[in-house]
Amino acid sequence: MEFVQAPGLPLPAGHYSQAVVTRGGLVFVSGVLPARDLPDTSFEAQCASVFAQCEQILRAAGCGLHDVVQCTAYLAGVEHWPAFNAAYAAVFGAHRPARAVVPVPALHYGCLVEVQLVAEQPNG
Structure with missing residues (x-):
């Protein structure tokens, strides 16, 4: 397994990785909340923050949003x-x-959305 930390994003607040890549090339992205300074912003702004972070994490894992095979979203x-x-x-x-x-x-933190993804590396 490979543990992923996207450059420019804060370290996870708990005992977990931003993402884990399996030997088979599956990428499991942990639940992503909006940037920590956004909880009091609109739902749409929180979604934009979450998806931007997801894209950064996927890039760090060698793939992108077009490689996502499954998404789980939690809405408050x-x-x-x-x-x-x-x-x-x-x-x-x-x-x-x-x-x-x-x-x-x-x-957590009064956020309105959290997204968790599974993707597949293009050459996985």
Whole structure:
């Protein structure tokens, strides 16, 4: 296994890696929250922050958003579902990874969205 830390992003706040790459080239990205200075911003801004960080982590692991095979999103309230769909579609375009969206009562630090990804390295 290879443990990934994307340059320019803060170290994880707990005992985990930003991502782990298996010998077979699967990339497991840990749950990503918005940048720590964003919890009081709009849901859309938090989504933009999360997906930008995910893209940085994937790049550090040798792949990109177009290599994502599965996404799990946690939303602090089902009312954010339409805005998440819009942000997700804007980020992934024609690419359609498998996905689960899970409404939850609350997320850490008062954040409104958390995203976890599985991707496959192009040469994995």
